[in-house]
Amino acid sequence: MGKAYYTIAIQPEKCNGCNDCMVACAQKKEGTTNPSDARLSIELGEEALAKGFALCRQCAMPQCVMVCPSGALRKDEETGIVSVDETECVGCRLCTLACAYAGIALHPKKQKAVKCDLCGGDPTCVKSCKTGALSLVTAGDLYRRWGDLEDLFVPGMSFCLGCNSELIVRHTLRRVGSNTVVATPPGCVAGVGAVGVNGFTATKVPVFHPLLTNTASMLAGIKRYYNRIGREVTMLALAGDGGTADVGFQSLSGAAERGEQIIYICLDNEGYMNTGAQRSSTTPFGAWTSTTPVGEALKGKTRDAKPLPVIMVMHNCEYVATACSAFMEDYYQKLEKAIEASKKGMAYIHVFSPCPTGWRFLPSKLIEVGRKAVASNMVPLWEYSREGESLRFTQPVDNPIPVEDYLFLIGKYRHLSREQIEHIQDMVNERIRILKALVKE
């Protein structure tokens, strides 16, 4: 139970109606080239974007399986594929009544239910799709792998409802593992109880609470001690943007310059959120905070955010990346690289961490905020490694959406004037230009 599986995802706007997927499916499954023999179908409507899809989603709780009176349908607990045993199907069609996706139908000749079986895990339709409208989502692998790892934070911490940082720190420590010393300077992660209450910590690994100013230097010292006694232990900082970009910057900069072997993860919620939402140097231009209020004179922050990840690229780090919880596969790949890089020198990941409480949006919109931040280039996702010798966009955005599509999801930007939005758009364009200049062609 609770496993995650592969499924085929559809992006209608990329589909040009070429029928290649249906022909490929019909060839493989029925030996014909007739699209109507395929186990998926795409109907074109009159308007350009109107498309009607009929395709099995390999549901987690498949209704077709649950209503089958014949025991002919089953979901494989290992692969997640929902399949029909034709010899046991009596053709009653209750499954077609249960499926809202038109993902199962009666074979016209055999009079048995037929459906997509993902070609056993490597669907031929996806391979035939030239426009990228169909893709195989393999995120299930990730969650299944990490689901087996132990959560090294205890339950019952006092994170706010829908906190992005909780999501990130639990995933992170799970992957980094128990052979770790964690540092959480003052900030949200420490504030919710990570460093402990009454002598009990909320982590199942050693954790300490440095000052805001010395997170990186304390970790560096501990790492050097372990190196001296010949033990390989991972050093992990889980710090906020204040403890990283403002108060903690000198020790971070020094540790990076010396190539200290630590993983430093900055959870950037763009302000001092646990103390009442004050501005930090990573608070974006125009954003409301309790120290950059919106009134007659002032309309939010008057300075642009400090581009800290780019600054870290210039700091002689082994590995630098940006990440966002809406792109978990991307984050995990970066985390893997950071773990490796930290054996040689400093690995720095800057995680965009939207804050429902301080930014004023509904917790249920968290992932949407993340997606649109990336889609608008407000938060470009990239990585830089010394080995790779170049900066690389990991989720390149071909046609960015306007920044206001992102900004107006969030209460702290609600007051923005047209001029302020234009300023933000110009800043975003400028920063993308700089990043692109760091990409080696």
Add this chain to the structure above:
Amino acid sequence: MINTKYLLIGSGHAALSAIDGIRMQDENGPILMTGAEGRSPYSPTILPYVIAGRKDPSKTQLKDEAFFKTRKVIFMEKDPVKVLNSVMSRAYLESGKEVSYEKVLVATGAVPQVPSIPGLDDCPYEVLRTMEDALKIREKAKKAQSAIIVGAGLIGMHLAEALSSLGLKVTVVEALPHVLGTYFDEVSSQMIRQSFEERGVKILTGCLISKAASGDGVCALSLQNGIDLSANMLIIATGVRPRTDILDEYVKKDKGILVDNFMKTNVPNIWAAGDVVQCKDFFEDRMVLNGILPNAVQQGIIAGRSMANDNNVKPFRGSIAMNTFSFFGNKALSIGQVNGSDNNSDLKEDIILSSSSVRYQKILYKEDIIRGVISINTQLDPGVFLRLIIDQISVHEQKNLLGASSLKAGRLIMSARWR
């Protein structure tokens, strides 16, 4: 004394779905499921196929051992609950065992409803609800030349096809004016009837039975209109009634167990789902019986989640009549309201009727919202139309396309709503 957190009484679709509902929230709470027949779970819906020889009776199991093992469910195949004491939270099993539960789901299903006909008790008649019934009918049919089926509902008509395919001469007797009257309107019902009659099945509608008698391996029925019928087999298929006999008087019942939209009864730790309940109707404000498989599955999931204190469980939408019905290679479908346009001016029909072939489609609208669909041999996705009805989607602009090209229009509307 056996202690369990969850007790599931019954092993049909509702109880099986409840397992998944519970396990969404509670991975380890002990679940005990009791069956009555000493068989792996199976669906009564499959029985006509068993009789027709289209389904091997040894291969009807809905779930295998691995299903119960991975979900940590103890299934006692043949130890039905005899009495449920709702005050003590105890169940007394037929074997004499006692079960103490925290929460219980009553999913005991239904039993055949047999009308009171003078002389019937002395006749060797059959009903069809259990595998045992089906195997008995199949055995008897091998030796019989003819059969009378009382009731032209889904089970009766399914049986009529099954027995006639085995070579029996079949007569169906129905009190109402049409066959399958709960699912099909007059035109489609007539179309179905004609298909049966063309294949030699005799159908008598609007007929009440005055008495039954038997002798020399023959059952005889006298109808009130003076017709006398006789056959080797007599099968009563006049519907089912909820099996509520295990419950004490503290659990509120009308025709079935009364439940709210989370499948809770009036007793705080008792839930009920499936054919045994009487629940809200989707269209009207009334409590209805619903012997419909997809509804049972929905109710089972909701009951299970509710039992496991799932805060996000959405209430049951209300019972919607729906079914698929295949006859002699034809495919019929009925969802929602299918009658009522004549005495209710709110409802409008969009009909496609073929005069030369067995083909009919009716979409019933209330303003721009679909209320019901009948389809015989037309192309559409049943599940998509069910979703359009449940979500009460306004289809104003696509109405013409929906009637003329139902498959395509349905998919276009649904796909636009996914994103």
